[in-house]
Amino acid sequence: MRGEYSTRQKRELLKFLQERGMRHFSVDDVVFEMQDRGEKVGRSTVYRYLEQLAAQGSVRKYQSTQGVTQYQHVEDAARCGGHFHMMCSRCGDLLHVDCKLMDTLSNHLMAEHGFMLDPRETILVGLCERCNGGEAADHGADGVEVCDHRL
Amino acid sequence: MRGEYSTRQKRELLKFLQERGMRHFSVDDVVFEMQDRGEKVGRSTVYRYLEQLAAQGSVRKYQSTQGVTQYQHVEDAARCGGHFHMMCSRCGDLLHVDCKLMDTLSNHLMAEHGFMLDPRETILVGLCERCNGGEAADHGADGVEVCDHRL
DNA sequence: TTGCGTGCAAAGGTTTTGCATGGCA
């Protein structure tokens, strides 16, 4: 069965994910960082393992505008499944938004547009508070912005 | 200077864009449709001209999850800049949503989360009505769903 | 020992580029 063995490569990659936090990265980022550390990991292995992790929900995939697949670590899949994410197009930061208004939007899209919005796949893109020139945002102790605003 | 000459290929491609409305398409779509019409246009030419149009803002580029670049004609940049897009993760269809609720969301994210949402970059991902098992959605004559729902 | 995991190289697919030719002004 898949993911049965614990190997050096997997451990290295998991360590990389830990250290990376939730900032996005490419396969190249992994390969080169491993190289710098002197812990070489084959490119196919990185692709394959990230694919596995994506399937089980602990990393997320999306396409950058440059056509390079970007990955991002989701520390707690169950916890992150219920809320949405905003990505800053300038600094690349990924923010979590646990906002009631997003539920309203989901319901609306379903009822009025027949579209079932997927919180796991959707990333709201824009400029975060810092990059937008505002004050530093309070992203909360664990990085999740909780908001009960309902309109 | 670029875009100086009017050629058969450019005229054909512009005609294609007109007819296509705002529905998205790939380079292959263009090449094959031209072929069917008996008006062959080289693939590189399509890439190059679309790149030019993208630079001047009359087409927009997206990256599908399958790694194929999707293009979309922006008849009126101001008009399409103001609405959002939903992509079906199963069939890859790109839908336009001109929905007042999205404005509400934008304003809310700005006011409460300090996040400036970018309609051009953001794509809502989920399942479209067809793929979700519902009836066929009415995507409107030009493929744009207009909705004045305000809550 | 068993069979999953890894790495290399090759294949596959998309997009870009070099260069000679074609065609607009």
Add this chain to the structure above:
DNA sequence: TGCCATGCAAAACCTTTGCACGCAA
């Protein structure tokens, strides 16, 4: 005629896949 535009083929990229070997359990 002067140059931009085009098309072909090759190159450049990114990702996937086949296969033999390595290694965890």
